[in-house]
Amino acid sequence: MKAMELVRLALSRLGSSRLRAALTMLGVIIGVASVVSLVAVGQGATSGITKQLQGLGTNLLTVNPGATTTGFTRGAAGSASTLTIADAQAIGGLDGVAAVEPETSTSQFVVAGTQNTTTTIVGTTGAYTTVRNFNVWQGSTLNGAAVDATLNEAVLGATTADDLGLGASSIGSTIKIGGLPFRVVGILQAKGSTGPTSQDDQILVPYTTVEDHFVPGKTVRSIGISVASAGQIDTVKGEITTLLETRHGIAAGGTNDFTIADQSQLLTTVSSVSDLLTVLLAGIASISLLVGGIGIMNIMLVSVRERTREIGIRKAIGARGRDILAQFLVEALVLSLLGGLIGIAIGVGASYLIGQLAGWGFVFNPITPLVAVLFSLLVGIVFGVWPARQAARLDPIVALRYE
Numbered sequence: 375m376k377a378m379e380l381v382r383l384a385l386s387r388l389g390s391s392r393l394r395a396a397l398t399m400l401g402v403i404i405g406v407a408s409v410v411s412l413v414a415v416g417q418g419a420t421s422g423i424t425k426q427l428q429g430l431g432t433n434l435l436t437v438n439p440g441a442t443t444t445g446f447t448r449g450a451a452g453s454a455s456t457l458t459i460a461d462a463q464a465i466g467g468l469d470g471v472a473a474v475e476p477e478t479s480t481s482q483f484v485v486a487g488t489q490n491t492t493t494t495i496v497g498t499t500g501a502y503t504t505v506r507n508f509n510v511w512q513g514s515t516l517n518g519a520a521v522d523a524t525l526n527e528a529v530l531g532a533t534t535a536d537d538l539g540l541g542a543s544s545i546g547s548t549i550k551i552g553g554l555p556f557r558v559v560g561i562l563q564a565k566g567s568t569g570p571t572s573q574d575d576q577i578l579v580p581y582t583t584v585e586d587h588f589v590p591g592k593t594v595r596s597i598g599i600s601v602a603s604a605g606q607i608d609t610v611k612g613e614i615t616t617l618l619e620t621r622h623g624i625a626a627g628g629t630n631d632f633t634i635a636d637q638s639q640l641l642t643t644v645s646s647v648s649d650l651l652t653v654l655l656a657g658i659a660s661i662s663l664l665v666g667g668i669g670i671m672n673i674m675l676v677s678v679r680e681r682t683r684e685i686g687i688r689k690a691i692g693a694r695g696r697d698i699l700a701q702f703l704v705e706a707l708v709l710s711l712l713g714g715l716i717g718i719a720i721g722v723g724a725s726y727l728i729g730q731l732a733g734w735g736f737v738f739n740p741i742t743p744l745v746a747v748l749f750s751l752l753v754g755i756v757f758g759v760w761p762a763r764q765a766a767r768l769d770p771i772v773a774l775r776y777e
Contacts, residue, residue, distance in 0.1 A: 401666025402713030408659035410721025416652030422734030433601040440631040455593040486538035497584030513560030532564035533574035667753035674761035699766035706758025714750030
């Protein structure tokens with residue numbers, strides 16, 4: 375019997391019992407839709423996190439101080455005060471370093487007219503926007519003259535500007551930070567959040583001003599470095615390590631009082647974890663496909679029992695066992711294929727909706743639905759073979775006498 379004839383017979387048979395066919399396909403539909411949507415969620419989350427990490431800076435290296443040790447107790451990483459402004463200036467002189475910005479921070483109460491908020495005050499230089507990959511929406515960023523002269527100038531993050539009710543016309547206006555007047559010289563373009571932390575809820579001021587009024591001393595919280603090219607990151611990282619070991623008097627093989635975070639390593643780690651999560655989600659969703667396959671096998675066994683007399687008549691007029699086998703197997707495949715296609719449509723729609731709600735957009739990998747369809751066909755074959763073989767092995771005499 376030709377393949378097209380088998381498909382036509384299968385569709386005709388399924389069409390005669392639409393409700394049963396729909397209920398049988400439901401398991402496959404749910405399984406495929408789950409696989410497609412959950413894999414899309416995993417890939418979308420990976421894409422969103424990667425974009426946020428890339429938005430932290432261009433070819434970024436971050437030098438953080440080491441941990442304090444009191445007696446036998448070691449503090450958290452970054453709890454020591456081992457980095458200075460002089461360290462940042464020395465790093466700026468290395469080959470391959472495009473820009474360097476020291477950071478020190480504090481939390482302060484900020485007032486603008488009748489509006490107020492509490493936000494992070496970052497003491498830094500004009501290189502902050504370059505290293506951290508920020509664009510200035512209005513006004514300008516900090517300049518060298520403001521840092522050298524310890525001026526009370528401020529560049530607002532987008533969220534902070536909104537909280538204070540400040541817009542484009544507010545450039546040049548005065549706000550109070552910790553009770554001190556500061557002139558607004560710029561507002562940054564919004565970038566969004568990274569986890570629970572918003573990159574837009576902050577105010578940039580000269581680090582010299584922070585030292586004078588809020589955080590005395592010459593130590594810094596971290597040093598951000600923008601490397602000229604991605605190919606130089608490892609080289610520059612090694613040069614920074616050597617430079618700081620020399621400046622801090624650390625002997626060869628000793629324990630460094632600083633750490634260097636490499637953005638590319640973080641991206642690799644996040645990507646590997648997200649890939650593992652995606653595979654795990656797909657594996658969990660695949661269980662429902664197996665349940666759908668069991669449903670197909672069950673309904674095909676019922677169909678064989680109901681059509682025993684029909685099978686006997688077909689065999690009596692010359693149908694071979696393999697013809698009967700092919701007919702029932704094609705019916706199982708058509709059920710699983712139709713369920714798979716409907717499941718893909720639902721899964722893609724769910725992926726789009728989740729992507730829009732989560733904010734990472736629509737992430738679609740055409741390989742995912744292709745694999746889902748192939749897997750649904752495999753389910754149809756695996757769970758359709760047994761009922762098909764039972765139908766093919768029926769004795770025509772016994773089948774004709776079946777009531």
